[in-house]
Amino acid sequence: MTDAVASAQHLFAEQYGRRPAGVWSAPGRVNLIGEHTDYNDGFVFPFAIDRRTTVALGDRDDRVVRVSSTFSPETIEVHLDALTPDAVSGWAAYPLGVVWALGESGADLAHVRGVDLHIDSDVPVGAGLSSSAAIECAVALALDEHWGLGFDRPTLAKIGRLAENRVVGAPTGIMDQSASLLGEADAAVFLDCRSLDTDVIPLGFTEAGLSLLVIDTRVSHAHATGGYAARRASCEAGAAALGAESLREVRVDDLDRARDLLDDETFRRVRHVVTENQRVLDTVRTLREQGPGAIGPLLDASHVSMRDDFEISVPELDLAVETAQANGAIGARMTGGGFGGAAIALVIDDLVPVIARKVVEAFAEHGFREPGVFTVHAAEGARRDA
Ligand code: GAF
8 A cells, every 4th residue: 555545544534533435546747748729629748747636535424525635724515415616616616516517417416425535635736737637537536436427537537627617717628637537657648639539658758768857936827817718718719710610720831821810919829829739749759750859849849839929938937948958958848827837848867956956046046936846757547546
């Protein structure tokens, strides 16, 4: 039994005074490339990471669901018959939103008994590594198996997204939940967000002597407000102005025509998404044909596109990327929704300590908060642990 499982069982017993019936877990994710393409029906290439959220679950005799966690002192409870999208807020919107979304997606919850849930996590919150999807997917898999609902993983990913869109209120796409549920060790999930076809592709980082460094800027972001929704709205407006159902239908060759039809800002938003989709395809092909050491320029170009065209970077992310590149990273880019969160750098193993130190020094010189710098490995997706 791993420490995380023993700890989840212990914390559940402390909270609820009995042993849990089971423990499930789901990982956070790093997106290797393909940013803000998921809600445009495009391509993404994320992987599940070795940072996980655990959910310990115990049965109840009534129809109440209680949730507690190590990141908040409060225990929230709601009756299954009273669960609506407006009935919950704060961190509990993630787990209880999933309970609502299961029912909304066709699960017959009229006869299930309530549960107690205790949630623990080592996915950093606000770092752009999708701690939210990790909670949603761990809870979705736990309840699906415990209640015998029989949903498959792609449907559970949609259920997690529905909770996030309708209960948390963030208009996000399907990428994070797909990575958390479908990820495999040492591989990334190439996902077509229109067909939802997936291909799990070995990354080969370890064999190539490469490490993936995460630089958490500690600039926190939230996707329920502000820039994320504005970017999504620009993409939808751009697609409509071009007569396309989604930006997935727009090709790099169409961009000259798009420039004449769109205002400058909308054009740049569209150009990011269209070129990013192509970069995902190029990354997958390059990885397969030449190995991970050859994908660096695509990662670098992705960052420039997010910085200049999509305008979702912040000075801390740019500094992290530039410092990693200047000190020998193979490629670097911000990852996730932007406006804060983390950058990633693909780095030769021997250079990890050097680049980590240089980034910390550069942040200090600029008067920025000290970043968190650590390596991650591609790990298995959501699972039952005990
Ligand atoms: C966030 C969202 F949750 C994802 O759906 C995706 O849009 C990402 O930002 C940007 O690529 O993580």
